[in-house]
Amino acid sequence: MAISPRLDIRQTQSLVMTPQLQQAIKLLQFSSFELTAFIDQEMERNPLLEREDVDRPLEATEPRLDAADKPVLDSAPPETPLLDGMTAASASEGLDVDYDNTFNNDSAADSDGAEAFGQWGSRNGGSHGFDDPDTGLEQTLAGEISLRDHLVAQLNVDVADPAERIIGLHLIEMLDEAGYLVGDLDELAEKLGCPPGRIEKVLKRVQGFDPAGVFARTLRECLGLQLAERDRLDPAMQALLDNLDLLARRDLAGLMRVCGVDAEDMAEMIGEIKALDPKPALRFDHIVAQPIIPDVLMRRAQDGSWLVELNSDALPRVLVNTRYYAKVAGAAKSKDDKTYISEHYQSANWLVKSLHQRATTILKVATELVRQQDAFFRLGVQHLRPLVLRDIATAISMHESTVSRVTSNKYIATPRGIYELKYFFTQSINSADGGDAHSAEAVRHRIKAMIEAEGRDILSDDQIVVALKADGIDIARRTVAKYREAMGIASSVQRRREKALGL
Template sequence: MALSAKLQIRQSQSLVMTPQLLQSIRLLQYSNTELQAFVDSQMECNPLLAQGAAAGAEGSLPVADGALRTAVGQSAAATSPGGPAPAAAAPRRAAARGPSGDGDYSIDDLADRHISLHGHAMKEVADILGGGTGRKVGEALVEHLDESGYIRVSAETVAAGLGLRTGLVEDILTRLQAEVTPAGLFARDLAECLTLQLKRLNRFDPVIGIVLKNLDLLARRDFSALRRLTGEDEAELMEILAEIRGLDPKPGHAFDHDGSEAIVPDVFVTEAADGGWRVELNPDALPRVIVDNTYLAAVRGGTLTDEDVAFLGECQQSANWLVRSLDQRARTILKVATEIVRRQDGFLTRGVGGLRPMTLMSVAEAIGMHESTVSRVTSTKYIATPRGTFEMRFFFTVAIASADGGDPHSAESVKHRIKILIDAESVGNVMSDDDIAAILKKEGIDLARRTVAKYRESLGIPSSIQRRREMNARKLAS
């Protein structure tokens, strides 16, 4: 077969993801904190971007004021963005005011009133150890504190890093443990943390020491084994358990930690005057970005080189894209949130028991979007409702078949029902996972025993054996 070269022309279509399209997709997934950081970076490198509204500006907040909210009736589908809003006022944060009551702040009001764990530990080291080598070792130990206030490094490692004897580091650590406030900081594990607190209270004795060395038995409520080890009866063990529960297992959590931030809801849901629900974007979570056309006109009125003209053209294109993308992002969030509220009206009126099964696909089909888009929109976004603030993903739960052929149940509502059943238990009436599964089946919820066990464990509820042991011990102690 002879080989020869041929020239052919073919026509085909393909979807090309431009850099701006890719970035628009990423904007959907950003949390409000990440979005604000991105907008700030864009404003730094683009002179045509400005913050806030201005005369002659192109853009908004980032959506038009009429599109900030939608209304959801009790039996009707959500209205489209831009529809009339109910007259009821939306929730707003109260403006912070200074001590004088005139809205001005003094320098004291701007100070950080909540010291971090690192800052507090450094002050304690300075007060307890003074200066010199001891303080140098103490500051090195502070650098290895975790969020709970525990030391997660050995004395040998610290000593090697400082070129000192291991015994010296251990002596300094022991002194810090004995004098630092709050008691329990610089402990190496949970047992040592509780021991330090009990010693500071003069409540440590050999019996409690044995219990602390066997915290795994205490966690399993294996009081029979603890009785054999300590020689105490169950009543005494329950007193010890009550005393241990009064201690702080994580003393470091009393302080602020770098990187912590308050949750800012992206959407507010409030009850409307007509008995439905009003879904409204949170203006505080929307970056206020505009294109400063006044500045652009002033610059173009001067003498510009070809390079300057090209640069301004790129800046204008980028700025217009950002404003449009922010507007589209806000409208998409509002659209998805409105559909969630429409489907989960039972949760808003009755609580977790009224939560209905819902999938990303079902919401995507209802609002005419792709499932991946809904997935990005619901990632790290929060809805403030009359029943609390929840991540959007909370409302998406798998369906559990009904035993009588009725409507399916959501996994979250079933978990809630399991918790209610267990909370109602009494001494001599502790239900096994099989018992719970049987009760649920009578209520129309078809759930296997292993699924009941999985849901119970996810709620942090011990097994029926452990619950029975603890109830019997409490009865003996009363």
């Protein structure tokens, strides 16, 4: 057979994911913050995209859920005409985050401790008097003192040597948010050009500052500083601090043997340890936790059904400015300019449609979740039913992977609190009497409630199994132990020992 080049025509079928389809899939699994960052990048790249600031009602209608009815969604067109020839779609909006100003170590070293003396003036070198017309009443109000200001004030009073004040300022800048000293002291000594012994001397001095336990390098040192401040760091307590791993394992017998004390003294020592603050600096620098913005809202209607809707605050509109597109397209002369404008216009339209499809899909999945978990919202976590992705996917005629992407990092605000959509998917545990299966989350909640309600008689895992089987839950002892350990609950032996010690 001769080998020669030739042309063949073949017909094949293959699944090809276009860039637009990949973008739509990626948008589904984005959280609201990730989507905000993505939209900001697209708006910087595409001049035809704009964000509408005016609040407008959501285009998708509000579904009503009854116990026996399936949700009905009215599909909105992907592009809705607005003013000035624009089109809109639902998107996600982020939050503004305020960042605290940080102190520059180099500027502290160059100022020779000037800032440590608390000079009257602003950071940029200006000063303000009481007769300054720019000084308003709000500038004279007292605010929350920070940890740094609190420590610098003590440094001004307790340390007179300017060189040691500079070292103290650097040590203050090496504190983390909990008040622990992070970083290498040898590197600090090399940076400042002083012997390491002088760094250690200043460290010992600032470790006596308020709050007690600040400038510690380990948890043991932090607790030791607080006990020393209370004059309670005796040899037995020091032995307890040196063996905190035994305390973490609840090996009370080993602790009593190491510390040389009886059960009564050990219970008193552990009580003193529990009264200490392992993170002494958190009382000063209050870092406000970023709240979760729910993607979906639900509330009860007057007839007792559930109303589910998208959160309009988390879904601003992204617009395609068709008027601007017509203007620049008409002014384009070269082929490259026309291609550039056409590609960006298509990209903007596809993004608008993808965002609308994302919002509709989230609403559809959340609506079905609320319908299937109706007993949970009405009666509580003990009535949470077992559910898997396949159940929702089958009900709304979608693929399981789509449901998985939609429920990742999405939250719903309910009358019982804010939950991640993934929370409602739990494994099933068989019923002992052949009835409906039970949710694993509901069983865990019941186990926790039984242990919290136990009095002098401590329940073993076997006793919990018997009690659950009496309630119609078929569960193995090892499953009870696994759930108990996952919730951080000690074994019956350890709980009995702690109750005997009064812990």
